[in-house]
Amino acid sequence: MVMNRTLSARLAQYALVIFMILVLLTCIIPIWHTVAVSFSHKSYAAAGMVDFWPKGFNTIAYQQIIADPVFVNSFLVSVKRVLLGGGINFLLAVLMAYPLSRSSQEFRFRNIYMWFLVFTMLFSGGIIPLYILMKTLGMFNSIWALVLPGAVPVFNVILLVNFFRSIPKDLVEAGHMDGAGPWYMLFRVFIPISTPALATITLFSIVGHWNAFFDGLIFMRTPEHYPLQTYIQQLVVQLNTQNLDSSQVELLSKLSNQTLNAAKLVVAMVPILIVYPLIQRHFIHGIMLGSVKE
Amino acid sequence: MRKRKMLAGVIALTLVLSACAKNEGNEGKASNSGASPTASQSAEGTASASKASEENPFKMAEPVEISIIKSVVPDLQLPAGESIENNHYADYIAEKTNIRFKVLWYATGDDYTQKQKLAIASNDLPDIMTVDETTFRSLVEGGQVEDLTEYYNKYATDKVKEMYGVANNLPLEKATIDGKLYAMPNISVLADSISMAWVRQDWLDKLKLPAPKTVDDIATIAKAFVEQDPDGNNKNDTIGLVGNNVDLYSFAYTGSYDFTGIFHAFDSYPGLWLKDENGKVVYGSTTQETKQTLAKLKEMYNNGLIDKEFMIRKEPSQLVNSGKAGLFFGPWWTPWPLGDSIKVDKTADWKPYLIQDSQGKYNTHMVPPTTQFLVVKKGFKHPEALVKHINFYLSSGTGVSGARDKAEEEQRLDNKLFQHLYPLYTTFDYPDAVARKHDMLKNALDGQIPLEELTPEMKGHYDRWQRDLQNPKAEPGDWSAPYAYLYGGGLLKQKMDKEVYNAFTATTKTMSQKWANLLKMEKEVFFKIIAGNKPVDDFDKFVEDWKKQGGDQIIAEIEAELQK
Numbered sequence: 001m002v003m004n005r006t007l008s009a010r011l012a013q014y015a016l017v018i019f020m021i022l023v024l025l026t027c028i029i030p031i032w033h034t035v036a037v038s039f040s041h042k043s044y045a046a047a048g049m050v051d052f053w054p055k056g057f058n059t060i061a062y063q064q065i066i067a068d069p070v071f072v073n074s075f076l077v078s079v080k081r082v083l084l085g086g087g088i089n090f091l092l093a094v095l096m097a098y099p100l101s102r103s104s105q106e107f108r109f110r111n112i113y114m115w116f117l118v119f120t121m122l123f124s125g126g127i128i129p130l131y132i133l134m135k136t137l138g139m140f141n142s143i144w145a146l147v148l149p150g151a152v153p154v155f156n157v158i159l160l161v162n163f164f165r166s167i168p169k170d171l172v173e174a175g176h177m178d179g180a181g182p183w184y185m186l187f188r189v190f191i192p193i194s195t196p197a198l199a200t201i202t203l204f205s206i207v208g209h210w211n212a213f214f215d216g217l218i219f220m221r222t223p224e225h226y227p228l229q230t231y232i233q234q235l236v237v238q239l240n241t242q243n244l245d246s247s248q249v250e251l252l253s254k255l256s257n258q259t260l261n262a263a264k265l266v267v268a269m270v271p272i273l274i275v276y277p278l279i280q281r282h283f284i285h286g287i288m289l290g291s292v293k294e
Numbered sequence: 295m296r297k298r299k300m301l302a303g304v305i306a307l308t309l310v311l312s313a314c315a316k317n318e319g320n321e322g323k324a325s326n327s328g329a330s331p332t333a334s335q336s337a338e339g340t341a342s343a344s345k346a347s348e349e350n351p352f353k354m355a356e357p358v359e360i361s362i363i364k365s366v367v368p369d370l371q372l373p374a375g376e377s378i379e380n381n382h383y384a385d386y387i388a389e390k391t392n393i394r395f396k397v398l399w400y401a402t403g404d405d406y407t408q409k410q411k412l413a414i415a416s417n418d419l420p421d422i423m424t425v426d427e428t429t430f431r432s433l434v435e436g437g438q439v440e441d442l443t444e445y446y447n448k449y450a451t452d453k454v455k456e457m458y459g460v461a462n463n464l465p466l467e468k469a470t471i472d473g474k475l476y477a478m479p480n481i482s483v484l485a486d487s488i489s490m491a492w493v494r495q496d497w498l499d500k501l502k503l504p505a506p507k508t509v510d511d512i513a514t515i516a517k518a519f520v521e522q523d524p525d526g527n528n529k530n531d532t533i534g535l536v537g538n539n540v541d542l543y544s545f546a547y548t549g550s551y552d553f554t555g556i557f558h559a560f561d562s563y564p565g566l567w568l569k570d571e572n573g574k575v576v577y578g579s580t581t582q583e584t585k586q587t588l589a590k591l592k593e594m595y596n597n598g599l600i601d602k603e604f605m606i607r608k609e610p611s612q613l614v615n616s617g618k619a620g621l622f623f624g625p626w627w628t629p630w631p632l633g634d635s636i637k638v639d640k641t642a643d644w645k646p647y648l649i650q651d652s653q654g655k656y657n658t659h660m661v662p663p664t665t666q667f668l669v670v671k672k673g674f675k676h677p678e679a680l681v682k683h684i685n686f687y688l689s690s691g692t693g694v695s696g697a698r699d700k701a702e703e704e705q706r707l708d709n710k711l712f713q714h715l716y717p718l719y720t721t722f723d724y725p726d727a728v729a730r731k732h733d734m735l736k737n738a739l740d741g742q743i744p745l746e747e748l749t750p751e752m753k754g755h756y757d758r759w760q761r762d763l764q765n766p767k768a769e770p771g772d773w774s775a776p777y778a779y780l781y782g783g784g785l786l787k788q789k790m791d792k793e794v795y796n797a798f799t800a801t802t803k804t805m806s807q808k809w810a811n812l813l814k815m816e817k818e819v820f821f822k823i824i825a826g827n828k829p830v831d832d833f834d835k836f837v838e839d840w841k842k843q844g845g846d847q848i849i850a851e852i853e854a855e856l857q858k
Contacts, residue, residue, distance in 0.1 A: 043637035043770075048612030131416045218412055221399030222378070234402040235368045 031269070038062070038263035045258040061263035070223055070231065071264065077143070078228035079271075082209045085147040089205040093156045094198075098186045100157070101164035114161075121154045127218070134219055145219035146212070146227065153208075156201040163197035164190060199282035203275075210272055228268055235261050351451050352686040352696040354392035358679050361420040362717060363410065364400040370714055383715035386706055390696070391686050393679055395717040421674045424720055425477075427468065428801040430667040434476045440670040440677045443475040449681040453688050457481060461725050465664035468799075477667035478684055480720040485626055485728035485786050486547045487661040489554035490646040492628050494620030497524035506647050509559045509590065512621070516599035519620055535594070536613055536622035537604030542591075542820055545578070545796065546661050550624035550631065551610040553591060558657045559649045560587040566659055567797040567852060575797060575849050575856070579816055580840060585833045591824045605825050617642065626728060626782030633770030640767045646785050655791040662799045666720045680718075688722055700750070709750040732783030735759075735776065755779060802851035808844035815839065 032052060037045045041056025049055055065071050096117075104110050124130075130149065139145040167190065175185050191198065216230030223231060364378060372381060379397040388394045398420050401409050413419065414429065417438070425433065433439045458466050458481065465479035491506055493515065498505065501518050505511075516534030518524070524532055538551040545565030548554055557564055562583035568576045578584065594600050601607060601619070613619040615634040624631075626646070635642050648656055668684075670677045689697035703709075713719055724730060734752050737743045739759065748756060759776035767773055801809070819836040822828040 043615070043634045046611065046634040047615035047617075047638050048609065049616050049638075127412065128415050131412055131418070135416065135418055217401065217405055218409055222397075223400070234405055 034262045034265050037258055038266050040259055042257055042259045045262070061260045062267075064260060065263055065267055071228075071267075073224060074226050074228040074231040075267075077225060078210060080143060081146050081227050082206055084143060085150070085209040086202065086206045088147060088151050089153045089156065089209075090198075090202055092152050093160055093201055093205075094186070094191065096152065096157050097160035097164055098182070098190060101161045117152070117154050117157060131218060140219055141221050141225050143225075146209075146215055149215070150208075153201070153205055156204055159201055160194070160197055163194055167193065195282045199279050203279050206275060206279075207272060232261075232264050232268055235264060350696055351449060351694070352391055352682055352689060354676065354679055354682060357388070357392050357394060358676050359394045359396055360422055360674075360676075360679060361396045361398050362422055363398050363406075363413070363420050364717075365406040366400050366402060366714060368402050372711070372715075373708070378715070381711075381715050383707060383711065384717065386703075387683075387686075387717060390698075391682060393683060419671045421671050422668060422680055422718060423671075424480075424666045424668055424718065426665065427662075427667065427799050430469070430477055430669060431471070431800050433669060434471050438672050439476055440672055440674060441474045441476060442478065442670065442677055442681070443473075445678045445681050446475050446478070449678050449685065451685045451689065451694075454681075454685055457688055457722060457724070461663050468662075468664050469667055477669045478680055479664035480666040480668070481722050481725065482661045482663055482665055483721055483723050483727045484661055484663075484725040485783070488626065488648070488658045488786065488790070489544070489548045489552075489558065489623045490626065490628070490782065490785060491555055491649055492622055492624050492632075492644050492646050494524070495643040495645040496641055497620045500524060500526070505645075506649065508650055508652070509556055512556070512649065513594055513597075513599055516594065516621055517597070520598055524620060525617055531618060533601045533613060533619050534599040534621060536601055536610045536619045537607065538610045539605055539607050542817075542824070545659060546665070548625045550628060551607075551614075551622050553587075553623060554659075555623040555649045556591065557584070557587045558659065559651045560584075560590065561651055561657055561792075562587045563659045563794050566794060568794065569797045575852050577840070577845060577849070579820075580837045580845070585830065588820060588823045588833060589830045592830060595824050600824075605821055626786055627778045628782060629774045629778040633774045636767045636773060637770050644781075646782050648785060648788055656788060657792040657794070658790050660793050660795045662796055663725070665799075668718060668720070683718065684722065687716075704750050707750075709754055712751070726786075728779070728783045729786045732779050732786065735779050736784070739780075752779075798852045798856060800855070802848055802855060804844055804847045804851055808848070812840060812844055812848075815843070 029052075033050075036052055036054050037050050038061050039054035039057055039059065040050045041058060044050055044055040099107050100110055100114060100117075102110065134140060134145050134149075139148070171189065171193075172185070175189050180189065211229055213227070213229035213233045216225075216227045217233070220226050220230065223234075226234075366378060370378075372378075376382065378400050379395070384395060399409070400406070410423070410425075411429075414425075414433070419438065461481050465481055466475065469475055469477040469479040491512060493506060497519060498515065501522050501524055503515055503518055506515055512535065519532050520534045523530070535553075536551045537553065538549075541549055541552050543552055543554045543557050543564045545563070560583050562578065562581060564579040564584050564587075566578040568578050568581075570576050591600070595602075601610070601613065604610070607613070610619075610622070611631055611634075614622060614632070615638055617635070617639050620642075628646070629644065632642075632644055635644070651657055668680060670680055686696075686698065690700065721727075731752055734743070734748060735755055738745060738748055738752070738756050745753065745756065755776045758772040759780070761769070762772040762776065816836070819828065819832065823830055823832060
């Protein structure tokens with residue numbers, strides 16, 4: 001690599017590094033603060049006296065979490081949802097993207113299907129019809145209510161369609177030449193060379209499923225069925241100090257347990273923090289280099 | 295050409311498909327709703343049989359199942375094996391009243407409200423639920439709830455009627471539309487309206503300042519707290535009066551860390567609909583008194599007596615808990631959130647004071663006499679069950695057979711879980727309940743009444759206070775509740791010279807469209823007058839704008855509603 005060693009270029013380089021470090025800090029500091037609060041004494045946290053180092057160090061919050069059956073249960077619901085939802089999303093996205101990536105000559109209704117998909121991305125019936133639909137389908141309290149409404153991730157499908165279309169024609173023709181049918185083509189040629197795109201959409205749907213809380217809130221009738229984020233949302237929701245009557249005071253004192261809430265946030269963060277680097281590896285690995293010689 | 299034909303074909307097909315899907319949906323719904331009556335019929339048995347037991351006002355003749363929804367606190371610790379639906383309270387009530395409550399769903403705080411709104415919009419109602427006044431009126435208008443007039447007249451006990459009577463029957467009036475009673479309204483505890491100044495007494499003593507009585511005293515104390523280093527750490531790090539970034543005032547249940555007490559000391563009642571001498575409706579935020587208050591607050595802010603950063607202060611409680619502030623306005627129950635303050639600093643000695651106006655009078659706004667309405671879904675078979683349930687709830691100490699028995703409840707029920715587990719819990723208490731409880735606790739501590747006369751709730755507080763006396767301020771849980779009743783509750787015995795009720799507490803048509811914007815404008819102007827660079831006289835322009843942008847129309851609608 002050739003380095004530009006003039007003074008101004010080096011200054012620019014330093015400025016850039018410092019800027020990037022600052023950006024990095026804005027990401028890390030809130031997380032670090034949350035971790036610090038989670039190990040602090042409840043009263044110091046409520047008094048806002050904890051910055052970057054735990055004050056009154058203890059691990060009571062984490063012990064409480066481990067002993068809290070609702071939390072553990074919600075965690076399992078979330079894991080189930082991610083596996084099921086992520087799996088269905090992946091399967092449907094791949095199976096839809098492949099035919100849609102063929103030209104209209106090969107697949108005559110391609111454009112119609114495409115518009116059909118895009119339409120659902122732009123317009124929806126709104127939340128009340130969805131609620132009524134789910135109720136009539138009897139899906140309340142069922143994991144399917146969290147998984148099926150978004151079973152086809154349109155945005156991911158479109159991403160994947162575009163990626164598939166960018167695969168050189170020569171490769172497809174070579175496959176045909178050797179007698180590959182559509183299934184063989186998809187599973188032995190397209191999927192192996194599309195790992196970056198597949199990793200991206202998988203990450204999207206995993207993070208999406210892991211973070212979603214609103215559908216859990218409206219379709220699940222009791223907290224045993226809440227996914228983790230819905231459960232946590234219930235805990236950390238900011239209660240307005242206005243318009244409280246005395247019977248709600250106890251609620252207020254419960255909510256001020258910032259330590260416990262912070263600990264729950266930390267625990268909820270861990271799975272995504274683990275999944276990210278695992279998937280990120282594939283961003284670099286998917287290479288089409290060398291598959292076609294011009 | 296061919297392509298176009300194809301497109302038409304597909305569109306036609308989708309239409310047909312979606313039509314089919316719709317049909318299926320309807321069928322599903324029909325079969326669903328067809329199934330529920332049969333299920334409940336078997337549980338309810340004979341509808342006519344209930345006539346036979348008219349003499350028992352607390353118990354249904356046959357077991358009845360009622361579906362409800364419930365707002366619960368997060369992290370509720372229940373005894374092993376119990377749930378929100380099945381627990382010792384539910385068993386106790388089922389045994390006594392023959393009513394089994396089935397909890398359709400439960401959620402927390404705002405989530406509960408959101409979920410309830412969605413359920414109401416989708417007409418997915420439980421048999422009985424609690425709603426606010428606006429929802430109540432729209433449910434009545436939509437014909438979604440039962441008329442309870444007949445059931446109330448026939449089944450309500452004298453005790454229930456007496457309780458409403460003590461509240462001047464105002465709650466019943468609110469629940470009556472066109473001469474028909476559509477809900478069992480709750481009875482508000484009016485103590486929750488009054489805003490008190492909570493002050494660090496140890497700081498006052500240290501700086502040799504008298505207790506506050508007027509707004510000027512508050513200003514003096516705030517000045518001393520800012521300048522004279524009350525915490526004695528030789529650092530200029532204390533602030534005066536605490537504010538918050540959301541509300542300057544409260545107009546119903548009084549909030550913490552706002553300036554409600556100062557507004558009231560200027561005879562100003564922002565946020566409330568007031569009736570002037572001529573019966574005209576006026577919005578409290580647009581009066582001259584409000585302008586004067588804003589001028590005073592601006593002066594205080596400019597002199598540094600109010601937290602410089604209150605406009606962006608998201609959690610003002612942190613200032614209080616960390617010992618940076620020793621002066622703020624809050625309700626009588628403030629010691630609950632103050633638990634963290636005494637945990638951090640045991641020398642913190644909080645005392646509440648009421649603030650007078652310039653004539654030495656005490657003014658306050660009042661919580662609406664009722665805020666929650668228990669409604670019965672249209673078509674529910676046993677509306678009288680609701681009346682009987684409330685009969686039973688209020689039957690304590692009436693001595694009628696089948697009524698609630700204190701001794702038995704003490705033995706069987708965990709009193710700490712009362713609010714959380716009692717089905718359809720809402721406040722049905724004397725409007726001056728807090729002052730009554732204060733008297734009871736005080737008298738018991740002074741040895742004037744025997745401990746057996748204490749209610750289970752107050753007995754708990756009595757025990758807590760004994761523990762706290764042994765080991766002062768060691769455990770916030772032992773300190774908060776009795777301290778609130780003894781000091782906050784004690785102050786409530788002060789007779790208020792002027793009690794201002796909100797003349798209108800529902801929502802009109804124009805309000806539902808424009809209120810959010812009007813309120814936003816009001817907040818912006820008020821905050822900018824106090825802490826920004828807007829002159830006080832911009833208030834007059836705000837009043838004009840407010841009237842022009844819908845205020846006048848809303849007032850006309852309210853006057854029409856009130857005439858009804």
